Amino acid sequence: xxxxxxxxxxxxxxxxxxxxxxxxxxxxxxxxxxxxxxxxxxxxxxxxxxxxxxxxxxxxxxxxxxxxxxxxxxxxxxxxxxxxxxxxxxxxxxxxxxxxxxxxxxxxxxxxxxxxxxxxxxxxxxxxxxxxxxxxxxxxxxxxxxxxxxxxxxxxxxxxxxxxxxxxxxxxxxxxxxxxxxxxxxxxxxxxxxxxxxxxxxxxxxxxxxxxxxxxxxxxxxxxxxxxxxxxxxxxxxxxxxxxxxxxxxxxxxxxxxxxxxxxxxxxxxxxxxxxxxxxxxxxxxxxxxxxxxxxxxxxxxxxxxxxxxxxxxxxxxxxxxxxxxxxxxxxxxxxxxxxxxxxxxxxxxxxxxxxxxxxxx
Numbered sequence: 342x343x344x345x346x347x348x349x350x351x352x353x354x355x356x357x358x359x360x361x362x363x364x365x366x367x368x369x370x371x372x373x374x375x376x377x378x379x380x381x382x383x384x385x386x387x388x389x390x391x392x393x394x395x396x397x398x399x400x401x402x403x404x405x406x407x408x409x410x411x412x413x414x415x416x417x418x419x420x421x422x423x424x425x426x427x428x429x430x431x432x433x434x435x436x437x438x439x440x441x442x443x444x445x446x447x448x449x450x451x452x453x454x455x456x457x458x459x460x461x462x463x464x465x466x467x468x469x470x471x472x473x474x475x476x477x478x479x480x481x482x483x484x485x486x487x488x489x490x491x492x493x494x495x496x497x498x499x500x501x502x503x504x505x506x507x508x509x510x511x512x513x514x515x516x517x518x519x520x521x522x523x524x525x526x527x528x529x530x531x532x533x534x535x536x537x538x539x540x541x542x543x544x545x546x547x548x549x550x551x552x553x554x555x556x557x558x559x560x561x562x563x564x565x566x567x568x569x570x571x572x573x574x575x576x577x578x579x580x581x582x583x584x585x586x587x588x589x590x591x592x593x594x595x596x597x598x599x600x601x602x603x604x605x606x607x608x609x610x611x612x613x614x615x616x617x618x619x620x621x622x623x624x625x626x627x628x629x630x631x632x633x634x635x636x637x638x639x640x641x642x643x644x645x646x647x648x649x650x651x652x653x654x655x656x657x658x659x660x661x662x663x664x665x666x667x668x669x670x671x672x673x674x675x676x677x678x679x680x681x682x683x684x685x686x687x688x689x690x691x692x693x694x695x696x697x698x699x700x701x702x703x
Contacts, residue, residue, distance in 0.1 A: 500532035501525060511542035523548050524565070529555045538579070541565040546585070551576040553594060562588070563605055572597040574615070583609065588627075592618040592636075601642070604630060609648070613639040613657075622663075625651075630669075634660040635678075646672065651690065655681040667693070676700055 501518035503509050512524035516539075518532050519525075523546040528535035538558035541547030547565035549556070553574040560577060562568035563584035570581060574594035581602045583590050588606030592598035594615045601621025602611050608629045613619035616637045623632050623644045630648030634640035635657045643663030644653055649670045655661030656678040665686040667674055672690035676682030677697065685703030686695060 498531060508542050508545040512545065512547075515540050515542060517541070517547075522546065526550065528552065541568065559600070568606065580621070583611075592639075594618065595636075596620075613660075615639070617641075634681075636660065638662075653686070657681065659683075661686075674700065 500513075501520040503513060503519040504522070508524070509519040512519055515524075516533055516535060517524040517526045524542055526533045526535055526539050526541075526547075526549045528539070528550060529552045535551070535556055535558075539549055539556060539560045539562075541549070541562040541564065543564035545565065546567040547562050547569070549560055549562065549568075549570045551560075551570075551572045553576055555573065555576045557578050559579040560570060560581045562570060563582045565585045567585040568583045568588045568590075570577070570583060570590045572590075572592045572594055575596045576594055577592065577598045578600055580600040581590055581598060583602070583604045584606040586607035588604045588609045590598070590602050590604065590611045592602070592611075592613045592615055595617060597615050597618045598613065599620045602613075602619060602623050604611050604625035605627060607627045609625040609627055610631045610633070611619070611623055611625060612633045612635070613623065614633075614636045617639065618636045619634065619640045620642055622642045623634075623640050624646070625632060626647040628649050630646045630651045631654075632640070632644050632646060632652070633654045634644070635654070637658045637660070639657045639660045640655065641660070641662045644655075644661060644665045644667075646653055646667045647669055651667050651669050651672045653661075653665060653667060653672070653674045655665070655674075655676045658679045658681075660678050660681045661676060662681070662683040664684050665674060665676070665682055667686070667688045667690055669690045671692045671694075672688045673694040674682075674686045674688060675696045676686055682700065685701045687702035688695065
């Protein structure tokens with residue numbers, strides 16, 4: 342039994358040796374060498390030679406390596422991977438809008454131990470962006486238009502007929518108008534609004550006309566060569582001083598001349614004809630002084646006449662109810678109006694005349 346088994350094992354070994362012999366013959370026929378390690382191991386596949394790098398990025402066209410025969414021994418060693426071809430260079434910038442180049446086809450993979458080479462296609466070059474159009478030249482700026490000549494002033498209102506004299510200039514500076522050599526204040530008009538005091542210039546005639554409720558400031562006419570002042574209803578509420586020859590003040594409006602009137606010219610005439618006019622004190626001097634109070638309740642703050650020749654007339658109803666005083670060379674006092682001169686009339690002039698004769702100084 343032991344010998345028989347050995348024979349059986351020898352037969353098996355003999356059979357294996359026979360098979361190995363046939364395999365060696367097959368391998369020699371296929372052009373393969375037998376590894377010195379013995380017939381037990383198969384031969385490993387030879388690695389493919391790395392392909393050369395194409396200039397300008399063209400991939401090498403390698404063929405796949407032959408598949409290694411797998412022996413009964415250890416697995417054949419894997420060949421090195423094939424190298425990738427150099428990347429293609431970008432194309433030069435082109436004129437106009439270029440299209441995209443066709444992408445190169447990939448290389449074939451190496452079979453078995455041989456590394457596959459890159460495919461033959463080159464990476465398509467990207468077309469250059471087209472050059473932009475040239476920028477149009479900037480338009481030239483038009484020359485600036487010349488400024489039109491200033492329009493001539495409209496035919497504005499000419500106040501009076503001014504002359505090139507110092508007095509006329511002073512008159513206009515004071516808000517008056519030179520009219521035929523007279524400084525005129527037509528107060529309340531566009532030429533002479535008279536918002537405040539009225540000052541007549543020295544050395545020329547002056548005329549002041551105040552409408553109803555006009556001339557709320559003082560009126561100074563004492564330095565004019567002649568002076569004429571007229572006051573409407575409730576006008577001339579400030580003090581009035583009058584000079585020159587003549588000096589004429591007419592308070593015709595009701596309630597006018599409430600601030601008093603002083604005539605200091607050579608020939609002075611103060612007329613208070615409006616009702617309740619001249620509620621301030623009336624006074625005058627000079628060569629001639631005339632005070633005429635003919636309005637109802639006019640001159641009720643009294644009269645003082647100190648001229649060389651004085652005339653006082655109180656004929657208005659209830660007029661001159663204040664003190665009446667007269668001096669100078671001559672003085673004539675007329676208090677014949679109803680209830681006039683309620684406080685009497687006093688005269689210290691060289692010659693005094695009273696009417697009515699019963700009029701007493703109180």
